[in-house]
Amino acid sequence: MNKFWIVLWHTYMTKLKAKSFLITTIITSLFVFAIANIQHIIEFFTKNDKTTVAVIDTTGMFYEPLEEQLKQEKHDDLQLKKMSGSEAKAKADVRNGKWDALLILSADDKQLPKAEYYANTIADSDTPSKLEQALQQLKTALATAKLGLTQEQIAQLYEPVPFEKVALEKNAKTEEELNQARVLVYVLLFAMYMFVLMYGGMISTEVATEKSSRVMEILVSSVPPLQQLFGKILGVALLSLTQFAILFAVGFAALKSSGQELWKFLGFDHLPVSTFVYAIIFFLLGYFLYATLFAVLGSLVSRVEDVQQMIMPVMTLVIAAFMIAMFGLGAPESTFITVTSFIPFFTPMIMFLRVGLLPVPFWEVALSLVLLTATIGLLAFFGSKVYRGGVLMYGKAGSWKDMKKAVQLTKK
Template sequence: MRNFFLVFKQSFQERVTSKSYLLTTISLILISVLAISLPSILDNFSNKKEKVVVLDQTANITVEELNQGLRSWDWEEGSEDKLETYKKDAQAGDILGLYIISAVDNNYTIEYYSKSSDVQLNSELTSYIQTKKIQQIALKNNLSVADQQTLFTPIEVEKQQFTAENEASIFVTYLMLMFILMAIMMYGTTIATGVASEKASRVMEVMVTKVNPLAMIFGKIFGIALASLVQFTAFFGAVALYLKSGIVKPAESLGNFDLNLSALTIQHCVYFFIFFLLGYFLYASIYAVFGSMVSRPEELNGTTMPVTILLMASAFSGILFVIDNPTSVLAKVLAIFPFTSPFNMIILVMKNAASGLELTISILALVITTFALGYMAAKVYPKGILHFGENLKLRQLLTRQS
């Protein structure tokens, strides 16, 4: 146990004190803060009101009413003697437009001069004038108060969610899957690189013959796992504090995608954490084996390609086969099979389609497979560390005598 903690401590300290670790942590926090703030920043720029000059020849519409009813623009009352000046300003783009409202045969007409036709402005102004017209007709014909209220009751338009209130949006689920994929690839590659680099260390040649390989391999995996948790805690903690500060309000959507973050529960977060860690331990063991197969770190990309393909296939199997039909037999199988379960069981949890038995079986299968692969990695790890020269094949590594 003492050897395990020595390797664990050395792996953790080596990781958290590296420049790349610190730069990655700071970059993740800054990028996330910028991404959260971006909708508010863009909204502030888009809320800058453009000036519109209105010349009302009916004496029924006031600039005060327009500024209260159509608040997206800055309305200014014009005068007849400056008509040509307003036209020049509109043509030059100094004002958004000049709108002349007049009445002909008990009907309103709108003429406007604008360098670029603003469809939203024209639509909202037309609707507003139409409402004024109906209001005047109602008063002229002495309609009852109830009838007038019926005429002017606005039509309710309410956006509905594609998902239930207690179900996180698909986009949030996508983000979780991509987070797990990128994190496992990043830290798994770190383990493979560390194992390959250790071949140049004479200390490791001595340690691998004196220390229990199981303690060495799991010490390294758990040490880097703790470093990753520290990094993610710093990341999520900084983002949470930023949101809690109230400087910005989280966006309810990102582009055309609903976020629906309010549907996330503590249970969702706990299961996400569990399957992320188990998935990391599983693939970290595989990366350690493949890292011991090469002679130099530069050769890792080609050697670890099968692991990368397996990771990508596991992540996208959920997007292709599970997320649209989480109750199917294929979805249940993919959520229990150890290599695909870290991604697919998360989808079932987010869709509220996972039973307690399925979660238990999936977690047990992951734990058993992880320890089996860790044991195998511990067996082949010393062989790979002590081998120099031509790269080993996986079959050679498994059958090679110590």
């Protein structure tokens, strides 16, 4: 067992000291800090940034109401400037940069406002969208006034339809719990997707690198293949947890400095503890499942350049599981989602999706965990044999037939 820890710590420390890991961690930490303070960053760069729109009101009726409507909607970054000159001169001023845009107001056959918007480019959709929204509100107010409707009648007209959702099952989640659960499920699905692809590929590359340097021949003769296999898997897992802990600490500190609480920021304050327990269980089992496959396949190639080609089928499985889970977010009770949640390669994502959103019977969760654990055990047993023979195979390797050769080598 001592040799297992040697492999684990060697893998962990080698990757921890690598420049690529340090640079990636620093860049990602800066990104997390920026995301946590995105509102302050946007306000800092846009606090003095105002868009000035010249307005020609051909009717003389709509400019003041439009200006008042924009104030009510608190579009402080949008400033109107009433013009009395010709359209040609106003358009020339826009071309020369005196004004950011030109708005010409006129009336239709029902004496309601219509507008034409001119700018050097119409790539900016924010400003015309705000103006259009304000004009729409103004048009609605004028139209209802012409019909003689009171403010109470207008408010009643636009009042939302009462629509209450009630779950009949005893343990069904409330609407608030479901909304928070969807966020957690989406975060975990995306994290597992990135986690497996990023660190699973790292495991394959690590094995292939040692094999190409012939160090593997010495290791295999002194360390049992199962210990070596899981030593590398756990070593990379420990590395990833280290990186996640750093990023979590940076994100927590950034949110705290901006005056926000982490739990309320994420919106998980009404979720039951069992949901988080299931999240950890499925996350870890999903990692071990795919990491074992990545390590085994990495042992079959002799060059690092061949790793991507060899692990492509496993990456396809991960992508397929993620896409199915995205579909399941909108239809978690569908038969397709229920069936795929029991397929071990999809279970970590799909079953957690169901557990997070539905009152799934415990026996279904237990059965999926048994199948998943058994699959990991079989992969570890078979993978250790392939691993032991695979690390002794050199030359071109790029097909699954090489697994048979690897197993045959272990019998010699």
